[in-house]
Amino acid sequence: DAGVTQSPTHLIKTRGQQVTLRCSPKSGHDTVSWYQQALGQGPQFIFQYYEEEERQRGNFPDRFSGHQFPNYSSELNVNALWLGDSALYLCASSLGLAGHNEQFFGPGTRLTVL
């Protein structure tokens, strides 16, 4: 049973460019959340998708957008990259939206913006 998978593993972009990160949830899960983890910090919630809709959003600008597909996989898009977007981007999946449900995390995508 595959866990949460993310691609790519690493990515290097320059300021002003756009990037797309991808996530496949754990088998049987229907909810996907994205987090940004800056070096030495805890993960910060970006947004959550359920039934192909954005259900909750953290304090991130509109440059951050996402999508969930019918097979529950998800993409995170970041436009107009700037240096401060350099971070580890984590995808997590769960079954439904209940607060006590465990979220399973993927290994992350390391984004470096030069």
Added chain:
Amino acid sequence: GDSVTQMEGPVTLSEEAFLTINCTYTATGYPSLFWYVQYPGEGLQLLLKATKADDKGSNKGFEATYRKETTSFHLEKGSVQVSDSAVYFCALSDRQTGANNLFFGTGTRLTVIP
């Protein structure tokens, strides 16, 4: 708003020492509480959780009790091992938001020396 305040590290202990990592929270509703662990080179993993007041979560010798009166969820282990070296994150999920996104603390790096 929701937030988690976690004891800052790094923490260095000798093998078999007692471990406490403090965590306090602020939540608008009645949260579920979690401890996640990030081993070197690996993704975030759920260590333990508690979903209501006075619940005790436990796993791999680690314990934490949900204390509503002190809004705390301190992590403890009676005898740490070298293999416990990792970064530990306290987190909460606020059920009132209708989503199960997690709010994380900044993390505490634990190093256990033989």
